[in-house]
Every structure is written in C-alpha cells, then in structure tokens.
Amino acid sequence: MAKFRKGGSRQMAALSTASLPDIVFMLLFFFMSVTTMKETDYKVKIKLPTATEVKKLEKKSLVSYIYVGAPLASYQGKYGTEPRVQLNDKISNLIDIPDYVESERQSHDEAERPLLTYSLKVDSDAKMGIVTDIKQELRKVSALKINYSTLKTERKGNY
C-alpha cells in the first residue's frame, strides 16, 4: 500500500492580505460616490409609474419631495387606507403643504429659491384627485416647478 505523505510537511506560503484594506476602501469610495443617502423613511406605499421621456433630477439639494400613497399597514389604523400625503417623515394633510413649501424656502439661499423643484412621488394606484389638490396647493404658494417622479423604461415602437 502506498503511504500517504504526512500533512504539514509542505506548507503553503501565507497569503499576503496587506492590500485587502486598499481594495475594500476602493469599493467603499465607489459606493459612496454612486449612491445617495436615503432622504426619509416611507410611511406610505409608493410604486412609481413608468415613463420613457424621463429626465434626471439635477441638483439634489434643490429638490423637495412630496410623497403620496396609501399608508403602510402599520399606519393604517391611524391614517386609514386611502392615499395620503407624506411631507418629510410625517403623514400630513393638504393644508400643511404651504407651510412645508415655506420651510423648504427658508432653508435655502434667496438666490436658490426660484430653482427649488418639488418632486411628486406618487403611487401609481393613487387617483388624480389628491394629485390635483396638491398641484393647486403648490400653485397657491407659487411653487411651480414640479417633477413627476417615475421609473424609466425604453420607448416602444420605431420612431
């Protein structure tokens, strides 16, 4: 019978892990540059609709978000199941929108104020009634630049 060579007689050289931190740091910087901080926790369910003609939101700092959708299950006891408005991280009422716009304006320089954009993140199952109401509230306080947040799909058909 052949004898097995005894283990441990031939040892592999230790793998140098000195460059591991560098690699991980590289990954870290990559992720830091391509991702953005989550703005708020959603308290409403939002499934965005899709569109083909989308434009990217430039200058994140000049964008304020308004979320619309049915409250999540854990909030339904308090707020019901009908689509509601969420401003910052609170489920609010329509009458709170002018205050929200005002506070957003206050937190920016005067020069930047006309450039403020309001991004409407609305659930695709919501009805237009609430969206129309929000648009009217925004118009009342002259917040006229809006953006309907959507996901991007490719254009169908050949043009």
Add this chain to the structure above:
Amino acid sequence: MAKKVGDLNASSQADIAFLLLIFFLVTTSMNVDQGLYRQLPPPQEKDQENHDKVNERNIFIVLINKDNQLAIEGELADISSLTERTIEFITNPKDKADLAEKVMASKKLEDATKENKVEDIKNWKKLIEQFGDIGITKGVVSLQNDRGTNYETYIAVQNAIVAAYNITRDKFSQEQFGKVFDDLSADEQKLVKLVIPLNISEAEPRSVK
C-alpha cells in the same frame, strides 16, 4: 539615532473598512431620481377671465375620464395612438385646416419689436439667421382629467405627449444639425425649443364626463 518603532498591526484595517462599506451600503440607495418635469401655471386670480382666445383648430383636446378612457378631440381613442396623433397635430405636414396653424418667424419678430421685448427680438433674429423664415406651430395640447383618473394612466398620457414633442424636436434637429436634440449645444437647443415650443395646458380642475 531615532528609536525604532514597532510595526503597527494593520490587519484590522480591512475590518474597519468593511464595516464602513457595509454602513454605506445600508444607508444609501442606488436609484437615481428621475421623472417628468412640468411647470405649473401661475395661480389664477379671482374673477379673472381668460382673455387670450386661442383658435379652435390650435387646441388639441385630450380627455381622460374616471374610467381611464381616453378621448382625443372628442373621440374615444387608444393611448398607443396618442403620440402619433400629437405629432401630426403639431407638425401638420399636409396643412390640414383642422390641425395646428403656423405663424412665420418673421411675424413673431415683428410682434416682439412692437412690444419692445429685447430678449425675444434677439432670439427670433438668431432663429431666422439659423433656419430661415420658417413656420412656428401655434398648437396647444390641452389635457383634462377627472379626479377619479388613475395616476398611472395620467402619467402614461403625459409621457405620450412629451414623447411626441421630443420626437418632433429630434427630427427637426436631425434635419438641421444632423444630431439628435440631446446632443446639441445649449444655444442650439434653445433655438429648437423656440421652433417647437412645448405647450401643454392643464385646465382648472373639473370633472370630465
């Protein structure tokens, strides 16, 4: 002689970096925000009537009712035909009497001179220099929806209309500059926007059918 410093043990550096990496992965989100930009009309003042009359043929009426049905110029239609119909309306290639009128750029320049709008005069002059005296569409797309309309349908309709404008602009840019609209310089884009202005009007809220 300097004192010898013992080697710093750097083996935990990787762990620290991993920790940071995982922290950023959790707290950040990858998705880029994007969407359809729209400018709302300024607030309407009380008892102010809309005086500037637009000729009937220059309005392209799109209605969406609470059952998400679409009507183009009073007839039920499918959303897939909307882009094509809108393109036909704004370009009006056969000069049909029921589609959008065109106004010559020289006329626009004349109007701007009358009203003494310095910026406009400059723009129209530049436009005539660049493309010659071409017709500019007067078409306005009027979008009306019901409170019960689904948001998804509304966005699909908005998207179809914007698509029509983008396609028209792309085609025009391709003819004039040999490039698509997005690849033009800011000045060229401004001119193309003057030739094909994005006119979507959303009526004051009311119920549709």
